[in-house]
Amino acid sequence: MTKNIALENTTINELKESDKKYFLHPTTSIKQHQANGPSFIFKEGKGIYLTDINGDQYIDAMSSLWNVNIGHGREEIAEAAKEQMSTLAYSSCFQGFSHEPVIRLSEKLASITPGDLNVSFFTSGGSESNDTAFKLIRHYWKLKGEAKRTKIIGVKRGYHGITVGATSATGIDQFQNMATAKAPDFVHATTRFKTNCELGDKSDPDYAGSIRGTIEKEGTETVAAIIVEPVMGAGGLFIPPAGYLQALRKLCDEYGILMIADEVICGFGRTGKMFGVDNWDVVPDVMTVAKGITSAYIQLGAVIITERLRNELAEISPNDVFFHGFTYSGHTTACAIALKNIEIIEREDLVGNAKRMEAELMKGFKYLENNHSIVTKSRAIGLLAGFELLKDREKGVPFDQAIMAAPKVVGECHKRKLIVRPVVFEGSNSIVFAPPLITNKEQVETIINKLSDAISAFERQGHL
Structure with missing residues (x-):
């Protein structure tokens, strides 16, 4: 039986009033909150x-x-955090600095991700991960001498976060309308899960709205990447049919476009596989993760890229600093918590x-x-x-x-x-x-x- 943790009525009322007065809630009606207080x-x-x-x-x-x-209240996670904080709570990863938790976590992720998705860049969450992916991919194409490849193609009802770039990739009108203006070079396919269209069936009346049709309309030489959730989550929980993600992988290979799998919701066991793409044996070029990497016990996200992509970046920019990084990229305690979280996921099946x-x-x-x-x-x-x-x-x-x-x-x-x-x-x-x-x-x-x-x-x- 759960212990009684109810507070005195006076304290409860004080908390509700302070919440109304001082806290602007995310994704909440401001008017309703001011009228009713916290749910x-x-x-x-x-x-x-x-x-x-x-x-x-x-x-x-x-x-x-x-x-x-x-699940909530896992004391192992608290102990892992305490142990790490007691020795080294945080250390920067800029300028080649490193520490054992970030190295061990990068190695662990390489062992559980599909294919050669073996190289991790760390963020504080899903929106940062997707923004990083867009920036990194556009940087890649510019270095390769294909500076026109800037467009990111998403899908209607897809959700990818709420920073400027991530919101622009999100195909939900309510989030788009919140922004003063959408960032340039983000396009949304309107046809969802038409495998035949992605394989080139131009007789389908929905072909123009497919990802393939959208790529052809925009010009293949202008498209940097497509981004898809293996299973669309916040937009309404849509599961793709068999063959669909394989068709997108084939499409990207055909046009030399990079494929981003947004695994922020799907990753770390949520779909009955370690990653959503594992349900269809697809290996994207870039995978973005967050949420389940620490089970929310602390903020952490990652952009995981293929070794091939990392090696190309090293080769075509041998003397250039990668001018992108967050203060908390590879946060020491967050990485230690992620390692313990993944250990629990594996140990308890x-x-x-x-x-x-x-x-x-x-x-x-x-x-x-x-x-x-x-x-x-x-x-x-x-x-x-x-x-x-x-x-x-x-x-x-x-x-x-x-x-x-x-x-x-x-x-x-x-x-x-x-x-x-x-x-x-x-x-x-x-x-x-x-x-x-x-x-x-x-x-x-x-x-x-x-x-x-x-x-x-x-x-x-x-x-x-």
Whole structure:
């Protein structure tokens, strides 16, 4: 039983008022926050559970932000951090300086990434990783005498972060509209997962919007790279069909374009493989990671490139300093935590558990579809999953946007102490999940039962 960690009412009210007064929340309605204060104030995490300041325990079926892969409250991680901080908390990696944790982590990543993705540059998170990838690749093409190759092609509904470059690569209008202006030379393909188009089928009416069609429209000599998530996460949880990523790899090879796999969500076991691309045996030229590399116990990201790319950069710029680096690139304590995190993932076979729990989630989703006529299009890959809500699934009729079906169901989930996430971009009503990789069968069943109760409560509201 979780210990009672509720605070006095006066303290709780003080925290809520201070939150409203002093804290500008990320990805939150400022107006609603000022009116209502914080949605939750959490105090403790253990396993797949979070406990708030009232002492109420919630199932964290999102791993917070798709990132607490090994679950909350792992004392091994705290001990690893304490040990490293007690000896060397931080040391710069500029000008060739190094330390043992960053060397060991780089070596470990090389041993678990596919192909010859053996060289790591470290950042503090996913947005920094993707911005670094764009900058590094454009630098590469300039050094090779192909300075016109500056364009980065992403995909509609793809999500790659919120720095200027990462936002520009993101194919979600709400994030684009937040920026005053999109950075130049970012383009979005509008056709998703048409393998035949990527293989060159120009008879398909959607060909022009495919990645291949977009490359040809922009001019192959201007395209530096494409960036794709192996499984699209924040945009709505979309899993590519068999052969699609292989077709993109072949397309990039055909035109001499570099392929970036954004593994920020998918990496480190989330999809039932160590990396998302491993599900399709694809080796990109560049892989960006963050989130699961430390299971969010500390900030860390990385850009992992092939040895071939690193060797070319060394050859064509032998006397040039690589003028790119963050203060916290290769942060000593962060690297030590990442090493311990990966050790836990491997030792406890959390990648295998994610794959086994995929089957349990799909059983649960089938139960939801059989008992709730509004649930449809269930999908899961490892412990990355979701389904959609339709007013009439037989006819494909969506809910009116004003009803906000997915947010209302998620609100009912919160009442039942379950944290999941709604996705409502472009009028969709999806609910997505990414529980910690330690989640077991009984916990999956509890999640499904709470979901069913929440959906029933929404159905009783009379929106059908």
